[in-house]
Each structure stands twice: as structure tokens, then as C-alpha cells.
Amino acid sequence: MKIYDELAARGLIAQVTNEEEIKELINSGNATFYIGFDPTADSLHVGHFMALCLMKRLQMAGNKPVVLLGGGTGYIGDPSGRTDLRSMMLPETIRHNCDCFKKQMERFIEFGDDKAIMVNNADWLLELNYIDFLRDVGACFSVNNMLRAECYKQRREKGLSFLEFNYMSMQSYDFYYLYQNYGCNMQFGGDDQWSNMLGGTELIRRKLGKDAYAMTITLLMNSEGNKMGKTAKGAVWLDPNKTSPSEFFQYWRTIGDADVHKCMRMLTFLPLKEIDAMDNWEGCQLTEAKEILAYELTKLVHGEEEAYKAKSASHQGKQP
Numbered sequence: 001m002k003i004y005d006e007l008a009a010r011g012l013i014a015q016v017t018n019e020e021e022i023k024e025l026i027n028s029g030n031a032t033f034y035i036g037f038d039p040t041a042d043s044l045h046v047g048h049f050m051a052l053c054l055m056k057r058l059q060m061a062g063n064k065p066v067v068l069l070g071g072g073t074g075y076i077g078d079p080s081g082r083t084d085l086r087s088m089m090l091p092e093t094i095r096h097n098c099d100c101f102k103k104q105m106e107r108f109i110e111f112g113d114d115k116a117i118m119v120n121n122a123d124w125l126l127e128l129n130y131i132d133f134l135r136d137v138g139a140c141f142s143v144n145n146m147l148r149a150e151c152y153k154q155r156r157e158k159g160l161s162f163l164e165f166n167y168m169s170m171q172s173y174d175f176y177y178l179y180q181n182y183g184c185n186m187q188f189g190g191d192d193q194w195s196n197m198l199g200g201t202e203l204i205r206r207k208l209g210k211d212a213y214a215m216t217i218t219l220l221m222n223s224e225g226n227k228m229g230k231t232a233k234g235a236v237w238l239d240p241n242k243t244s245p246s247e248f249f250q251y252w253r254t255i256g257d258a259d260v261h262k263c264m265r266m267l268t269f270l271p272l273k274e275i276d277a278m279d280n281w282e283g284c285q286l287t288e289a290k291e292i293l294a295y296e297l298t299k300l301v302h303g304e305e306e307a308y309k310a311k312s313a314s315h316q317g318k319q320p
């Protein structure tokens with residue numbers, strides 16, 4: 001099965017700008033694509049993990065990932081899909097969080113000139129000149145369209161600051177910059193990023209007369225319609241000091257029955273055939289499926305040894 005069909009079969013594709021072109025591009029291994037990560041905390045979480053797995057799948061199909069750390073966009077904060085106002089992050093916090101992300105990402109993606117690269121948008125955004133930027137990029141954006149963008153809808157009630165309103169133009173500029181400097185022709189992201197990503201493809205089209213593509217991945221929701229990867233205590237982190245491997249294991253080991261197969265498809269690298277074979281498992285077999293899911297994910301994030309330990313502890317009823 002080619003990569004595009006595999007992504008579709010795993011339920012990962014939410015929206016695409018041009019289905020045929022994207023299919024051709026990623027199936028032939030000719031895409032240089034990027035995903036941006038804003039350094040909002042000192043550890044990655046489950047949502048980031050999904051994005052990194054997507055990068056890995058595409059890399060395995062011959063495409064080249066560009067991981068973008070938002071050391072510049074972190075100064076603004078993305079209002080997309082959020083109802084709360086974000087507090088401004090201090091420069092030293094941004095830098096520290098970028099370092100933490102970098103270390104964790106190196107465990108998932110193999111970097112090296114031909115394989116994958118990591119960039120930080122602080123390197124080009126922080127040195128932009130306001131007037132130059134407005135003339136060069138600002139002139140390409142329609143405020144009317146921006147106000148209609150899906151990502152700002154939820155912010156209408158609480159208000160959107162001018163600072164945050166500029167976020168879209170920054171992310172768009174990143175895509176334009178990566179297109180020119182790294183031949184990056186695709187951007188991926190969570191579905192809440194759609195408007196920001198279209199901003200980029202539009203900017204590239206207007207300034208360079210070239211096509212670039214965007215695809216969003218389905219946000220991981222549970223059967224009750226809530227974002228997954230959160231517990232009463234907060235996010236499920238990838239840093240073992242914030243969420244221990246055993247807590248991480250238990251999170252997946254105890255998810256709702258209706259969510260097991262979806263998570264297997266979307267998050268693990270188990271072959272689809274194997275997952276399909278578990279489709280009608282019930283009762284204690286379903287419990288076994290949850291354990292397989294928990295083991296696979298703990299192995300990906302914390303390594304085989306920790307996964308094994310977490311599984312044994314779970315069997316002995318030693319829960320975190």
C-alpha cells in the first residue's frame with residue numbers, strides 16, 4: 001500500500017489542498033515537507049507525538065522532513081482553536097523549551113542532511129523589519145479573509161489581540177521562507193492549523209506564482225468528543241520526569257473501549273492487517289488490545305525496556 005492510502009486507511013487525513021498532487025508527491029517520495037512546533041512547554045505531549053509519527057511515516061516513504069521549532073512564533077503564541085488568552089512567554093523560557101523539544105525529537109526522527117533537518121524560525125523572524133515586512137508580506141493578506149478564518153472563530157468572544165492576529169502572517173512567512181530556502185513544498189499540521197497553512201500556500205502563490213500544498217491530520221478525539229492525551233492531572237507528557245513511563249502506559253491501557261482501534265490505527269506502526277484482525281475483539285481480548293496499544297506506544301516513546309517494565313508492573317497491579 002502506498003503511503004497516501006496508508007495515511008487515509010489509518011484515519012489520519014483531515015483536509016488536503018490538492019488531493020491528486022499530494023498523493024503523487026508523497027507516494028513518489030518527492031516531498032520536502034515541514035511541521036512547526038511552538039515551544040509552549042518544556043516537553044512534547046501526545047499531540048506532538050502524533051505529528052512526529054506522521055513525519056516518520058513520510059520519511060520512511062522517502063520524503064524529507066523539516067522540523068521547525070517555533071523559537072520566533074513562540075514570541076506571539078498561536079490563537080488558533082483556543083478560547084483562552086495565552087500569557088506571553090519570556091525569551092529565556094522560549095529558548096529553554098526549544099532545547100527540550102530538540103532533545104526529545106532527536107529520539108524520533110533521524111536527522112542528517114539528506115534525511116531530515118531541523119530549523120528554528122527565530123533565525124529569520126526575529127530579524128524582520130516591521131515596515132519591510134508589512135510592505136512585502138502584509139500587503140498580500142486580506143484582513144477581511146483573515147477575520148473569516150476558522151481558527152479565530154472561537155476567539156471572537158474573548159477578543160483577539162493585534163499581537164495574536166499577526167500569528168497567521170508569521171506562519172505563512174515561514175512556509176514561504178522554507179519554500180525558497182529549502183525547497184519545502186508541503187506543510188502538515190493538526191486540523192486546527194488549516195487557516196494558517198492556507199495563508200502560506202496563498203503567500204507562495206502570490207509572491208512566487210508557485211504551488212505548494214497543505215494537509216492536516218485528524219485531531220485525536222475520544223468517543224466522548226474530547227481531545228485525547230489529557231488526564232485530570234493535565235497533559236500526558238513524553239518527558240519521563242513529567243509523566244513516568246508507567247503512567248504513560250496506564251493512560252493507554254485504560255482508555256475507553258470505543259477508542260482502542262482508532263488509537264492503534266492512528267498512533268502505532270503495527271501493520272493495518274494486524275490491527276484489522278483485532279477489530280472484533282471483545283471482553284478480555286479487548287483488554288489485551290489495550291495492553292498491546294499501551295506497550296507499542298510506551299516502546300516508541302520510552303524504549304522497549306521501559307515498556308516491558310511498565311507492562312510487568314501493570315500485571316502485578318502496581319499502578320502509578
Ligand SMILES: N[C@@H](Cc1ccc(O)cc1)C(=O)O
Pocket residue numbers: 035036037038068070073078121170171172174175189193196
Ligand atoms: N502554529 C503551530 C506551530 C507552527 C509554528 C510555525 C510554523 O511555521 C508552523 C507551525 C501550532 O501552534 O501548533
